[in-house]
Amino acid sequence: MVMSMSRSCGALSILLATAALLLAFPGYGIAGSWKLEFDWRDQPSLTYSENGKLIFLLGCGHAFALHVKYPGTPKTSGSASVEIRNGRARMTLRGEFEEPSGDDQTTFIQWDLGFARQDADLYGRRWDRVRSRLLDLIAKADPLTIASGQQHYDIPHIDVSGWRRPIEKCGRV
Secondary structure (H helix, E strand, O other), X not given: OHHHHHHHHHHHHHHHHHHHHHHHOHHHHOOEEEEEEEOOOOOEEEEEEEOOEEEEEEEEOOOEEXXXXXXXXXXXXXXXXXXXXXXXXEEEEXXXXXXXXXXXXXXXXXXXXXXXXXXXXXXXXXXXXXXXXXXXXXXXXXXXXXXXXXXXXXXXXXOXXXXXXXXXXXXXX
């Protein structure tokens, strides 16, 4: 009985030590990472990758683009929608399927927050409100859930400082 309690205490000590290490060094418990990068034109992109595969991309260039790995079985083309939520708020985004390429696992894409290129509101006040709502939702997420129907997956909180300001400048060239 004493030996059994000793083993239990030893196992508990190992478990608590592992938990403490994961709390002290959270990157070790997560296979993914967030990055803020800029292309040669100084256009920003915020990405989340897991095991070398791109899962989430929010960026701008000629357009404001959101690419995410579709939760469930994706098609290679056609209309699609995903819900992004953070536990308190949610947004449904309508876009389309795209074929993944290389290490890119994103299979859902939405351009310009769903606004048409010819829409006078593109990059206007209404667009700014939608963009701000999306960025607020993403910023406050811990975790960020990407869902479609009953299928979903979670992405950890963004741990990149200063990511929001460059993304907010999209469309302000």
